[in-house]
Amino acid sequence: MAKRIKDPGIGLSSDEQAKRFINSDGSFNIKHVNRRTSISRSYNYLISITWTQFFGWVLLGYVLINSFFAIIYTLIGISAIAEPTGSLFRDFLKAFFFSAQTVTTVGYGAMAPTGVIFGVISSFEALIGLLSFSFITGLLYGRFSKPKSSIRFSDIMVVREHKGVDCIMFRLMSRSTNVMIRPKVEMTLALSQKSKDKKYINNFYNLKLERNEITYLPTTWTVVHPINESSPLNEFRREDLSRLHGEILILVTYYDESFAQELHQVHSYILSNLKLDEAFVPAFHYDEDGFTILDHDKIGKTKNYKSDS
Known part of the structure; x- marks a missing residue:
């Protein structure tokens, strides 16, 4: 059974109309009022x-x-x-x-x-x-x-069977030609649920990954979360996942040679946008001379998984 974790910094209080915590560009979805300028x-x-x-x-x-x-x-x-x-x-x-x-x-x-x-x-x-x-x-x-990460994420997150269990997957790559050194991914599930007193609260869970770290990333990396007994999503049917009021928060850390320091980038996917039974198509191939050709336009391209089964 999945164990809830402490608030990672988002806040426990929620609302039925609450929007996502992190925007698609990696910025936090917060409106500041009465903020002093300098x-x-x-x-x-x-x-x-x-x-x-x-x-x-x-x-x-x-x-x-x-x-x-x-x-x-x-x-x-x-x-x-x-x-x-x-x-x-x-x-x-x-x-x-x-x-x-x-x-x-x-x-x-x-x-x-x-x-x-x-x-x-x-x-x-x-x-x-x-x-x-x-x-x-x-x-x-x-x-x-100014150090700035250059990670590109797939536009969607998919759910499909992998090694006998349903898995949530997304893909990432570097926007530049620089190789990402020791990239590491942390995934946190934030579920907004109604409590007994009819108030909405946020529950947070760590999502265990098939691999949360690799040595270097010259092409693409498909990050996989198996929905098994230890997953907080295991109690829901796969068809109900997109109906949940939840968001998957992602933190990627890697060493960048250009800035000679460790960089971080945040991203998120909302559960309502999950795509069932889709699989990412290969984003790289080899040419006649044996060179690896990486197509950046295919980072988020998918095909129906069951059609090839």
Whole structure:
């Protein structure tokens, strides 16, 4: 009989409408409210977002800074940096281009401040530009140097017979060409069940694996949990597994040579998405010269298991 374990950090309280704990991208499904912000949190945010979002924020900040100083130059009067055109919009554009040359310290020479006020403001803007680009350079370094796991999981988890018993299986591989050294998998089942007082609570179980660790992973690894007497899912019929309000939490740990350190990645599958009697198709084969060809598009591709039986 399966033995419940202590809360791994998710929380015991649950709800009938509770969503999954871990999203498909590995992030925890939590909404934060009344959270205090700080520069350090902003740094963590800016090195974690996508490249499109990152450069979007950089472009927005660049436009806002130049627009702010361009408005100041326009209000003071751009006669100290260029000949006024008589059009407010054109004068603003000239002030904007002068601001862009100042904040980037380019200085083409076509426009230059001739008054004390303009000189003080443009000098202050140049200082802001130097600090801003130093900050962006630090962010770029942080984004490239931040250790990030490159594990790719199959989109689905399957249930099929293996060695005489039903087994739950999923597959993983490395997104890059780097070989994962000593990858190790931990699987935890979280079942949300109604208690006697009609409240929903989370029960947690360790899922024993056929193999929870291998030496290295150059291709794919199919992780297998046998649903035998020691499995907490053994008391349910295979047809009822997808009706359970549960989630399988996965933690993968491995050594990455690129960062020379141990990396971790979390993932999860919800039981309602289990596929019965499906088997993963081989994701690699050998070419005429004997080289192993790994097809990344086949990581989650399956076929009907019983059709080949």
